[in-house]
Amino acid sequence: MIGRLPLDEQLAALKSVLSQNETLLEVLDRTSSLALPGWYVTAGCLFQTVWNVVTDRLPTNGIKDYDVFYFDDSDLSWEAEDAVIRAGKEVFVGLPAEVEIRNEARVHLWYEQKFGVACAPYTATEAAIDCFAATTCCLGVRLEPGGRWRVYAPHGLSDVFNLVVRPNPVLAPRVVYETKAARWRQQWPELSVLDWSSSPSR
Template sequence: MIGRLPLDEQLAALKSVLSRNEVLVDVLHRTAALNLSGWYVTAGCLFQTVWNVVTDRHPTSGIKDYDVFYFDSRDLSWEAEGAVIRAAGEAFAGLPAEVEVRNEARVHLWYEQKFGVACAPYASTEAAIDSFAATTCCLGVRLEPGGRWRIYAPHGLSDVFNLVVRPNPVLAPREVYETKAARWRQQWPELTVLDWPSAPAFPMPSSS
């Protein structure tokens, strides 16, 4: 079972598995050519590719879109992000999938309106990935110069390969996690979805 292999072997297995998704590989190469600051391809297109391969589905089955995060705090205007999105739209033209590009330096400007909780400004793309509703989602991949894969996986890879969805109660509300998990389980019924914790993940220290 891949999820019980040593980490270096899990990383090699992840690259091998993700490479079976030809759309994903194309997105990685096209994104690299955009020269975005601190970019990663992230979220569902990664862990869902793994779920598909592990459960003998087509690598692209059930993948709604491909998320590209980047981080540029020099200009937080919508106009600046919109210019990047338009350039990306041209770069991804002809792909048989939707690619969504977002500047994670701007997330705090709209997050509360969309999700009902405030979001402190992120300091990096990695910090944004850290705040996904499930730890299983906290995964990012980009291509470095020379074609080397850079993989960000703050919670490791065992849950991804073992089809475990684990809550990450650091920002996203419980209902966001449960809605996503229910949708994923419809597509991949083999998943084990862990319950949202009843107590805070990080209790406040005693004042005594």
């Protein structure tokens, strides 16, 4: 079982598994050409690729979109972020998937209106990844110069490979976690979804 391997072997397995998703590889390659500060491809396209491969589904099964996070606090205007989004649309043209680019330096400006809780300004892309509703989601990958993979996984990889969804109550409300987990379980019934009450208190 991959989730019980030493971490260095899990990292090698992660690259091997994610490489089965050709769309993901193309997103990584094209995103690197944008040279965005502190960027990662993150969230569902990563852990859902793992779930698909582990459960013998097509690697792209059920993946709605591919999230690209970056961090640029030099200009917090919507116009600056929109310029990056529009540049991305040109780079990702022809891909059989939607790619969503977001500047994580701006999240605090809209998060409370959307989710009902305040979000302190992030200091880096990694800080944003730390705040996903489930620890399983806290995963980011980018290509470094020379094609080396940089993997950010603050909670490790065991839950991802073991199909465990664990709450991460640092920011997102309980309803966000439970809504996402219910949707994922419909698509991947093999998942073990832990109750919100199983997490440490906020």
